[in-house]
Amino acid sequence: MxxxxxxxxxxxxxxxxxxxxxxxxxxxxxxxxxxxxxxxxxxxxxxxxxxxxxxxxxxxxxxxxxxxxxxxxxxxxxxxxxxxxxxxxxxxxxxxxxxxxxxxxxxxxxxxxxxxxxxxxxxxxxxxxxxxxxxxxxxxxxxxxxxxxxxxxxxxxxxxxxxxxxxxxxxxxxVIVDGKYQFEFGKAATLKDGKDVTIISTGTQTCRSLAAAEQLDTEGISVAVVHMPTIKPLDTAAIIKAAKSTGVIVTAEEHSIYGGLGSAVAEVLVEECPVPMLRVGVRDVNSESANNDDLLEKYGLSEGHIVRTVKEALKKKQK
The missing domain is CATH 3.40.50.970 (Thiamin diphosphate (ThDP)-binding fold, Pyr/PP domains)
Incomplete structure (x- = not known):
């Protein structure tokens, strides 16, 4: 696509x-x-x-x-x-x-x-x-x-x-999907193809993941973006396919890294297809109130944080 x-x-x-x-x-x-x-x-x-x-x-x-x-x-x-x-x-x-x-x-x-x-x-x-x-x-x-x-x-x-x-x-x-898009229950959607690394995202982080992927493309890093609209039941087949295709996964969610999409994807990978993986999400901290851009930056959810995390994940892949 x-x-x-x-x-x-x-x-x-x-x-x-x-x-x-x-x-x-x-x-x-x-x-x-x-x-x-x-x-x-x-x-x-x-x-x-x-x-x-x-x-x-x-x-x-x-x-x-x-x-x-x-x-x-x-x-x-x-x-x-x-x-x-x-x-x-x-x-x-x-x-x-x-x-x-x-x-x-x-x-x-x-x-x-x-x-x-x-x-x-x-x-x-x-x-x-x-x-x-x-x-x-x-x-x-x-x-x-x-x-x-x-x-x-x-x-x-x-x-x-x-x-x-x-x-x-x-x-x-x-709006990031076109008129041909159709939500399928329990199925992930590949919104962007890539061969070096896969970002698996959900909800609002999918928009930021696409923007980060486009930026990484300009730097010569080919990034696939797989949107996971159904978190339960999870599309395990799509996760395994992504792991085998690019060999490294980054998850992105506007949620804690504990128990959310990142945890769900890690559970699949460790059981089915272990590959290097990093998570973009709020760490083990309590949040605070502020404007959107400041919150995204402080808690590690911005496009820039996704870009940096993808590069860190690639280093793990290369090892």
């Missing part, structure tokens, strides 16, 4: 609100459940456009997920949305026991995921949600790269019978 060139910036949360409103108007089963953040998450699109399908739970995430479980047992399809930090940590007991274990048809949207949550403060940042959700049996974990993929993931989740967690970003991101 030819290199993908990022286009205009589009907000995932805007697409989320518009798409869920459409579902709620078309299906009697679909309800939107809010944790008092509708203006931020764009669930207010449903509140304004189809108020009978909008349920306000207030700042009570544990109760919100119990209500979602109850609705699902009656044959309805609740879409529960709050900030990823609150969904993954405040309500995890209810999610595990009442939703994941019985495999109920509840869709969970973790808004404001990752490090870049505006100036909401470190309490609102979610750097552990992938690790938490992928540890739950029966749970599907998804992370879109852009707004187009977000809409396609929602269409999949709407048809899928069972619990789904989708983490989405606060800020608009470049």
């Amino acid at each position: 030819k290199s993908v060139v990022p286009q205009k910036n589009v907000s995932m949360r805007d697409v989320f609100g518009d798409t869920l409103l459409k579902f709620s108007l078309e299906s009697s089963r679909v309800y939107a459940i809010d944790g008092d953040l509708a203006n931020s998450t764009k669930l207010d699109t449903v509140a304004n456009g189809n108020p009978k399908k909008f349920l306000q739970m207030g700042i009570a995430e544990q109760n919100m997920m119990s209500v979602a479980a109850g609705l699902a047992t009656t044959g309805l399809q609740p879409w529960a949305c709050t900030f990823a930090a609150f969904l993954s940590k405040r309500a995890i007991d209810q999610i595990q026991v009442q939703i994941a274990q019985p495999k109920l048809d509840v869709k969970m949207i973790g808004a404001y995921s990752g490090l870049l949550t505006g100036v909401t403060g470190k309490t609102h940042q979610a750097l552990e949600d992938i690790a938490i959700f992928r540890a739950l049996a029966n749970m599907v974990v998804l992370a879109p790269a852009d707004a187009i993929e977000m809409k396609q993931m929602m269409e999949f989740a709407h048809k899928y019978e069972g619990p789904v967690y989708i983490r989405i970003a606060r800020d608009p991101y470049p």
